[in-house]
Amino acid sequence: xxxxxxxxxxxxxxxxxxxxxxxxxxxxxxxxxxxxxxxxxxxxxxxxxxxxxxxxxxxxxxxxxxxxxxxxxxxxxxxxxxxxxxxxxxxxxxxxxxxxxxxxxxxxxxxxxxxxxxxxxxxxxxxxxxxxxxxxxxxxxxxxxxxxxxxxxxxxxxxxxxxxxxxxxxxxxxxxxxxxxxxxxxxxxxxxxxxxxxxxxxxxxxxxxxxxxxxxxxxxxxxxxxxxxxxxxxxxxxxxxxxxxxxxxxxxxxxxxxxxxxxxxxxxxxxxxxxxxxxxxxxxxxxxxx
Amino acid sequence: xxxxxxxxxxxxxxxxxxxxxxxxxxxxxxxxxxxxxxxxxxxxxxxxxxxxxxxxxxxxxxxxxxxxxxxxxxxxxxxxxxxxxxxxxxxxxxxxxxxxxxxxxxxxxxxxxxxxxxxxxxxxxxxxxxxxxxxxxxxxxxxxxxxxxxxxxxxxxxxxxxxxxxxxxxxxxxxxxxxxxxxxxxxxxxxxxxxxxxxxxxxxxxxxxxxxxxxxxxxxxxxxxxxxxxxxxxxxxxxxxxxxxxxxxxxxxxxxxxxxxxxxxxxxxxxxxxxxxxxxxxxxxxxxxxxxxxxxxxxxxxxxxxxxxxxxxxxxxxxxxxxxxxxxxxxxxxxxxxxxxxxxxxxxxxxxx
Numbered sequence: 001x002x003x004x005x006x007x008x009x010x011x012x013x014x015x016x017x018x019x020x021x022x023x024x025x026x027x028x029x030x031x032x033x034x035x036x037x038x039x040x041x042x043x044x045x046x047x048x049x050x051x052x053x054x055x056x057x058x059x060x061x062x063x064x065x066x067x068x069x070x071x072x073x074x075x076x077x078x079x080x081x082x083x084x085x086x087x088x089x090x091x092x093x094x095x096x097x098x099x100x101x102x103x104x105x106x107x108x109x110x111x112x113x114x115x116x117x118x119x120x121x122x123x124x125x126x127x128x129x130x131x132x133x134x135x136x137x138x139x140x141x142x143x144x145x146x147x148x149x150x151x152x153x154x155x156x157x158x159x160x161x162x163x164x165x166x167x168x169x170x171x172x173x174x175x176x177x178x179x180x181x182x183x184x185x186x187x188x189x190x191x192x193x194x195x196x197x198x199x200x201x202x203x204x205x206x207x208x209x210x211x212x213x214x215x216x217x218x219x220x221x222x223x224x225x226x227x228x229x230x231x232x233x234x235x236x237x238x239x240x241x242x243x244x245x246x247x248x249x250x251x252x253x254x255x256x257x258x259x260x261x262x263x264x265x266x267x268x269x270x271x272x273x274x275x276x277x278x279x280x281x282x283x284x285x286x287x288x289x290x
Numbered sequence: 291x292x293x294x295x296x297x298x299x300x301x302x303x304x305x306x307x308x309x310x311x312x313x314x315x316x317x318x319x320x321x322x323x324x325x326x327x328x329x330x331x332x333x334x335x336x337x338x339x340x341x342x343x344x345x346x347x348x349x350x351x352x353x354x355x356x357x358x359x360x361x362x363x364x365x366x367x368x369x370x371x372x373x374x375x376x377x378x379x380x381x382x383x384x385x386x387x388x389x390x391x392x393x394x395x396x397x398x399x400x401x402x403x404x405x406x407x408x409x410x411x412x413x414x415x416x417x418x419x420x421x422x423x424x425x426x427x428x429x430x431x432x433x434x435x436x437x438x439x440x441x442x443x444x445x446x447x448x449x450x451x452x453x454x455x456x457x458x459x460x461x462x463x464x465x466x467x468x469x470x471x472x473x474x475x476x477x478x479x480x481x482x483x484x485x486x487x488x489x490x491x492x493x494x495x496x497x498x499x500x501x502x503x504x505x506x507x508x509x510x511x512x513x514x515x516x517x518x519x520x521x522x523x524x525x526x527x528x529x530x531x532x533x534x535x536x537x538x539x540x541x542x543x544x545x546x547x548x549x550x551x552x553x554x555x556x557x558x559x560x561x562x563x564x565x566x567x568x569x570x571x572x573x574x575x576x577x578x579x580x581x582x583x584x585x586x587x588x589x590x591x592x593x594x595x596x597x598x599x600x601x602x603x604x605x606x607x608x609x610x611x612x613x614x615x616x617x618x619x620x621x622x623x624x625x626x627x628x629x630x631x632x633x634x635x636x637x638x639x640x641x642x643x
Binding site for chain 1: 352358412415416417419420422423426427428430431434435437438471562566569570573574577602603605606608609610612613616617619620622623624
């Protein structure tokens with residue numbers, strides 16, 4: 001029971017970190033970035049390569065994958081999404097799907113479809129005893145990383161100039177432009193942060209579940225998106241809450257109901273929550289004006 | 291010619307669409323007779339027709355009703371597996387394969403339609419991106435449930451279980467029709483290109499008449515301004531549901547046609563990626579435009595095959611083409627540039643006269 005709860009919170013923390021990227025991009029650019037899941041996969045591969053082929057220490061490898069993914073996020077945004085700034089949301093959605101196909105197939109060409117086994121980067125840390133169950137170090141680190149990121153992001157959006165600019169752009173693009181905020185740069189910055197977080201999530205995900213394929217990011221991407229909607233898309237604490245709850249529900253569904261139906265249970269809970277509270281757990285109710 | 295000019299615009303478009311489908315059918319037949327039909331294209335004919343039908347169905351929801359559905363592969367899945375079960379369980383009593391195919395498609399459409407009602411009633415209360423995510427969730431749930439579904443048939447009738455094949459409790463002469471994640475195996479291939487073309491024409495008749503009817507106008511009025519439509523006395527939920535359920539039933543029929551073209555079919559064939567693929571057809575063809583949808587679905591189904599000489603790079607090229615087309619058709623600067631070229635060409639024509 002306790003072990004399942006801890007596993008659930010750990011998996012949920014990974015979802016939460018990915019969901020933060022989704023939710024920030026949605027809040028500011030009002031777009032569903034389906035390529036986000038594939039940035040996770042790229043992050044996983046970069047740190048895999050730097051550890052296995054280049055022999056870099058894990059900390060440096062994580063930094064490298066964060067750097068690569070941040071640049072990747074900015075490049076994707078600049079090349080594919082910026083020309084569509086005023087287009088319909090469906091056009092941007094399809095473009096995001098195109099980017100997702102591109103990343104998956106590029107990874108397929110570079111790293112082939114063979115499954116790579118991700119090294120355990122926390123192998124020399126001891127397991128922790130908690131209430132009679134052994135907790136793997138990656139579990140603890142995932143939860144800690146989630147909390148640190150969460151606090152840092154909240155401080156960033158409430159205290160710094162850039163963070164305030166982000167909130168202003170998400171409220172009202174036009175008014176933000178009039179106040180002298182560079183909307184394009186703010187959106188690029190959001191993509192950079194979201195993709196950097198995706199890289200961290202990728203490393204944590206691959207350490208906990210050490211198989212790496214070009215399609216590794218797809219399902220966690222969809223689940224994290226679900227988590228973001230679950231908690232109320234556009235809300236940072238919502239993404240955190242949604243992610244953790246989703247992870248716990250998934251692990252408990254696997255343990256007590258059925259392994260095969262655990263995804264179905266996750267999605268069923270999402271549907272019920274959305275029917276009761278259509279804007280998610282912590283989402284803002286926007287009144288419809290006539 | 292005078293007769294054609296007098297027709298209403300939407301009637302002309304409808305006949306253009308029937309014309310395209312029938313012309314494609316005869317073009318393929320001529321290619322087959324003259325020996326120009328390659329084997330790879332021949333194998334793709336029924337998938338092409340099936341995807342065109344599903345894309346038309348999704349266009350009814352996305353284009354005409356204005357709701358984004360990311361779970362249409364789920365309806366295809368329901369139609370596919372119910373169609374397979376029916377066609378195989380009546381194999382002894384109805385020997386005629388054509389009749390069996392018709393029954394399979396009808397049952398597939400009916401069950402997918404029921405799924406459409408069950409999903410549509412709660413889902414259509416939501417709006418925009420939330421509706422999209424819930425349809426995505428339903429699509430995944432259908433895939434998961436199908437992964438756990440075991441169906442067998444013996445002398446006593448059809449057995450269903452969600453656990454494993456042993457718990458079906460079948461007699462010795464029983465046959466397993468659907469085997470969980472393995473899907474349906476040993477399907478008798480019933481689908482033919484001609485049957486698919488006939489189904490496609492019937493679907494076109496249904497959709498185009500629905501869109502141009504009073505009901506269709508009401509559906510489009512809700513899409514354009516829900517509040518204004520409601521204030522004018524249009525029942526919103528009823529009309530949204532009509533579009534959604536019709537679309538689900540048609541997707542189910544296409545699923546049955548698709549599945550009965552293969553000897554085995556697994557539930558994971560109808561996953562999120564398939565839903566997205568269908569959405570790509572609709573968006574690239576032009577939202578709400580049936581002619582565009584037909585052409586886009588047919589071309590894009592063939593595209594990976596046509597790009598075969600690029601071997602490993604073909605999906606990469608597919609992705610790049612997708613992104614470039616979206617940018618080219620949606621970026622304001624590029625659009626006005628293209629419009630500018632058109633205008634200057636016209637001006638030159640005028641100057642020459």
